[in-house]
Amino acid sequence: MHVVLSIGGSAINPKGEPDLDFLKSMAQIIKKSKNKFGILTGGGSLARVHARAARALGASEYEADAIAITSTRQNAQLMIAALTAAGVKTLNRVVADFEDAKEPAKENKAAVMGGTIPGITTDTDAVLLAEAIGAERLVNISNVEAIYDSDPRHNPGAKRFKKLTYDELNKLAAESDKRTAGTHFVFDMLACKLIARSKIESHFVSGKNRKDMENAIEGKKHSGTVVKS
Template sequence: MQAGKYKRIVLKLSGEALAGNKGYGIDPETVERIAREIREIKRTTELEVAIVVGGGNIWRGLAGSSKGMDRATADYMGMLATVMNALALQDALEHSGVDSRVQSAIEMRQVAEPYIRRRAIRHLEKGRVVVFASGTGNPYFSTDTTAALRAAEIEADVILMAKRNTDGVYDCDPRQNPDAKKFTELEYIEVLQRGLGVMDSTATSLCMDNRIPIVVFSIDEPGNILKAACGENIGTIVGGMKNDG
């Protein structure tokens, strides 16, 4: 087993990460690749792994509300999209030989367990991967905020933000400005003050208050999830270890 600086991690996967190059829907090959990388984490380390999935590959609440739909209704639809992604990921994990559970913040007992903090921690301690779906169960809160909240609740050591089309945090969009500067380390307050878009401000503030580091890295390169989980210096790290101060 590889030794690392983390014991329990939260991996944040956007809906777009599950869509692959298609940009929408669920790409089975991409989901299977992610599942294999998580299997490698479980095979080679003693890490406890929780995952928070987004739903932007299927539905975005903000997009719906911008076209006149009631915001709460649009957000609930987005939460249902995250359940679809979570079930697809669970299926791929199980086919890869990884024992997993989906916990939903909105009760739907036929397809997922209800989110119960102590039960989630128990699953992790038994070596199961827990996939959190339905966001926080409340409209107006993003799945980034869900990742920060769940990480605080289960006392995770770090949040790994797997991003598409970027390998870290830049001072401006590198696709538009070839002189964009990549940060290797940032403080939470810098992210908030400069509006760097690592997470939304609610999620970043929650991480800052609970001293939960955030590692932003590219999911496009195979093997990066394992590297980030083992504490290798890839991407950008926001904040320090929880016991730094």
């Protein structure tokens, strides 16, 4: 089975610099699994800092997006380095686009890419990657342990969801989608529509919980959120 991992920059560099323990742990989880993987890395705080700086210098939103995308590709290179060090058969370069991902995803244990074009979030990129390689499962790994109806970091009373339908997820995403580089979504609205059209089972877990990541990848029970019909 092919599984796509959408790994948020918040999991890769949670404090503004790479979390080597997370990268090594992620590589070991992938090595242990019998699945094949398409991996999409986000930019996280690095992307937000660069996007803000670009705007402060007078850059357009398109230009801010383009600068943020470079951060996602840097994180992709770090993921490749971790996988290679763990002995995982991996394409030794960042995949350029979705067509470019098809053959490497078949021939390797893992193929890794970052963001693609301005205006498209890495959430959406991850779902498009899943569609391109025929993945049956998508696992979103971030610094939040599940999907909530509002940001739990700012609202202690936020409602946590164990299961959601595609329609329910779409509603939540629509309420928080601002479509600007580096902003926080429950999961990007366009990405939600895409997983619904292709009926891709999607799991949302925290990068701090290794057991949840392992179980989500294998389609087993975990403490995060599962989205399906």
